[in-house]
Amino acid sequence: MTSASTPTLKRPQVWTAAQYVRAIRQEGGGVSAATHLAEVRSPLGLAMRAYVKHFPGNTPRGMFNEVFGYVVMSALGVPQPEVAVMPAPIDVLPAKPWAWAFVSCEPRPTFEGTPKQIYNYLDPQQHAKLVQRLFTCPALPLLIAADQLLKNGDRNIGNLVLTGKSSFVAIDHGEILGGGNWQLGDMWFAQQWAPSKLIENLVPIDSLRPELRSALYVSAQLVADKFFETQNELRVALECGSSVEAAAAMDAVWWRCIPIAEWFRERLKLVA
Structure with missing residues (x-):
């Protein structure tokens, strides 16, 4: 997935x-x-x-x-x-x-809107349809793992845009790194699990299917590996050499790479 x-x-x-x-x-x-x-x-x-x-x-x-x-x-x-x-x-x-x-x-050629615009998630039937559709999107585990890596505790159904039956694009990264008013000193305290609304609020996390649990754990390993592989390119693209903020943010994400897979293992209650 x-x-x-x-x-x-x-x-x-x-x-x-x-x-x-x-x-x-x-x-x-x-x-x-x-x-x-x-x-x-x-x-x-x-x-x-x-x-x-x-x-x-x-x-x-x-x-x-x-x-x-x-x-x-x-x-x-x-x-x-x-x-x-x-x-x-x-x-x-x-x-x-x-x-x-x-x-x-807006995504082209297909733009459906956000799940929040399309589904009334307070209605049990529509909520079930939303969960079924969202949890079969192949890119969902990758997004959830990437959000955790960037400490985005605000990802919700209002900042995904559906582009097909099982596809979406992610918008709105304004709350990564703990929020929009973080200070440089905060970056040293970023090593903790951030709320993951897409798997903790939509359904009880204990009810996630085994294949989705496995995909989330694998995705956590993948995003950490990919970040390590591309960190030099990222530092250049983000101008870390001249931006204290970018350098501090990159270092915080680097350190989150170390425990992220274990965080998911513990949160999902996977057997070691």
């Missing part, structure tokens, strides 16, 4: 303000950022819809987390949409506290 695709390290594109066309609607539910759906144009002039996300002053690491998370997730092989950073559109929000925006393009 793990992803078989070959990971390719990617960085967000850098767009100009001219590529923003117009706002479509505000999106609710954001706690640490303000997001709206907008029409944008790609560098090739292609009209697209995208979610444009702005971070306020009380989440100073929000933009950093989005970029860091996207780059590392790409190296680990987690499916993600095309993304970019661009100057914040001042016709939507005041310019001063929102210097830059993070742009997540």
Whole structure:
């Protein structure tokens, strides 16, 4: 149940303000950022819809987390949409506290929306359908393991975008590393299990099928191995040589690689 695709390290594109066309609607539910759906144009002039996300002053690491998370997730092989950073559109929000925006393009050619938009998870029948669909996605164990590696305790059904019967892309990495307002000193205290809502909130973790448990454990080993293999490329891509924040975040993730498989073994109650 793990992803078989070959990971390719990617960085967000850098767009100009001219590529923003117009706002479509505000999106609710954001706690640490303000997001709206907008029409944008790609560098090739292609009209697209995208979610444009702005971070306020009380989440100073929000933009950093989005970029860091996207780059590392790409190296680990987690499916993600095309993304970019661009100057914040001042016709939507005041310019001063929102210097830059993070742009997540709607997946093409298929975009269904998030599970939260499609399913009423409070309804028992729809909840069962949601669990059945999500837990048969081949990339789910890889995403759950990658989120644990990056200490993302906020991954939920509102920041996955379904692109097919058993496929999705992951959006929203703003809460990795413990949240959007982490301090450098926090990175030394990052060696603990982060809540994993996709397997701990949707269903009791004890009810997970044996094959999913095994896939999660294998994925934990895979993401640790892939991180070690690509760490030099990641340090260059994330400019760790000139960014104290990026270097500290990379070191924190490096240390999380050591115990991650054992964390999953213990959490899933797998026999050694």
